[in-house]
Amino acid sequence: METLLEVTDVDNTTTTITNNEMINVNELIYIRDKIENMSKYNQINILGILKNYPEITLNENSYGIHINLSDVKRNVINALLDYIKYVYEQENELLSIEQQKEDYKNVYFVKDNKDNSKVVV
Incomplete structure (x- = not known):
């Protein structure tokens, strides 16, 4: 099974979602929670x-x-997951x-540091 999304959040929890045509409830809950916690x-x-x-x-x-x-169909779920991945990658980078x-x-x-320390190059 191909991994669609693997996100490690700021709190170091990792979520993995695979490319399965069946959309499972945990996947929908993950998407809902991430969207609810996003900025406006x-x-x-x-x-x-x-x-x-x-x-x-x-x-x-x-x-x-x-x-x-x-x-919602799988292609829509994939589009949402792609955007969630993008947002969290950007957040981690920032x-x-x-x-x-x-x-x-x-x-x-x-x-205090500038006056008292030496810079080693």
Whole structure:
């Protein structure tokens, strides 16, 4: 079975989803949870992906827009998984860059460190 998605979140939990035509409940729960925890910007992008599929019914009420994922075909699930993977890869990359930036800031731009330490090249 081909692995469609393997994501390691910030909390070091790893989720693997394989390319199986049957969509299992855990997969749908994973997708729902990830979308619910995304920023509004990313949720709007998810809605844009779903609007590309006319067979999907979007139900809107005062609490938001709801989609019955159990009626969605595999190609739509794959598109959602691709976007989720993209978002979490970007998030992990940004966290890494922010950590590196913080490390540089602590080493090179803190007055006490700058005055008291030697830079080795």
